[in-house]
Amino acid sequence: MAQPFPVGFRYLPGYLNREQHQSLIETVKRVVITAPFFRGKMPRTGTPLSTLGSNFGPLGWVAAKSGYRYCETHPGTDKPWPAMPPELLELWEDVAEWSDDPQACLINWYREGAKLGLHVDADEDAKDAPVVSISLGDQALYRLGGLNRKDPTRSFKLSSGDVVVLGGASRRCFHGIDRIYSGTSTLVPKGGRINLTMRVVR
Ligand SMILES: O=C(O)CCC(=O)C(=O)O
Ligand SMILES: [Mn+2]
Incomplete structure (x- = not known):
């Protein structure tokens, strides 16, 4: 039987319609x-x-050999990041159940074969504010665990338009992307x- 979702975790399949x-x-x-896509690096290695x-x-949010960090400018252009689009702020207001606006929206582009190892979002000082994420394009296999790396995990597919909220007691749950179903969109x-x-940082 699949693990139940941790308290505070919300999976909102099809939250956005195709037009949105x-x-x-x-x-x-x-x-x-x-603000062109760039390839981050793992700290240390x-x-x-x-x-x-x-x-x-x-x-x-930038990943560099010197570590993960939040910064005000794009590492390639040295220009400030583009403003948060109003439709993202509206979505945050609708689903986050949090009074502050997000300060950062990381755009991850997974091409064929890309994945994201099991991790906790831990680079924010605002440790209780939820993380809201939106899937666009190809389907992906999302893995969700508990507060400890060795806790049991469950996996499910995310499709374009799905929204996931790591809120409340689930904010520090391990999660990752095991695979992309290339060509499904x-x-x-x-x-x-x-x-x-989207994340509140400070
Ligand atoms: O791609 C996803 O659905 C999750 C992304 C994520 O966990 C992150 O960027 O920290
Ligand atoms: Mn994450």
């Missing part, structure tokens, strides 16, 4: 012209991540999956 998630992909396309990243909002130009992850 198509329009978000258009927004990402526009934004990455000025410098191993390149299998995802490409960019950000919206006053702060952006044609929405993302050049293919793949885009995930938008």
Whole structure:
């Protein structure tokens, strides 16, 4: 039997309709012209991540050999990140159940073969604020565990337009992306999956 979802975790399949998630992909396309996708690196080893990243909002999450950090500018262009799109702020207000707005929205682009190991989102000082994430494009296999790395996990598929909230007691649960089902959507130009992850940082 599948593990039950931890308290505070919400999985909202099909939260965005096709028009809404198509329009978000258009927004990402526009934004990455000025804040191009870049490949982050694992701290210490410098191993390149299998995802490409960019950000919206006053702060952006960057993975570098020197460590994970939030910064105000794009590491390639040294320009501030593009503003958080109003439709993302509206979605946050509708689902986050939190009074502060998110300061960062990480844009992850998973092309064929990309994955994200089991981890906790732990680089934020606002440790209780929820994390809200939106799936766009190809389907992905999401793995959700508990508060300890060795806790049992459950896996389920995320599709374009699905929203996931790591809130309340689930905020520090381990999670990751085991695989992308390449070619299950044609929405993302050049293919793949885009995930938008909104966080309150400070
Ligand atoms: O791609 C996803 O659905 C999850 C992304 C994530 O957990 C992260 O960027 O920290
Ligand atoms: Mn995460």
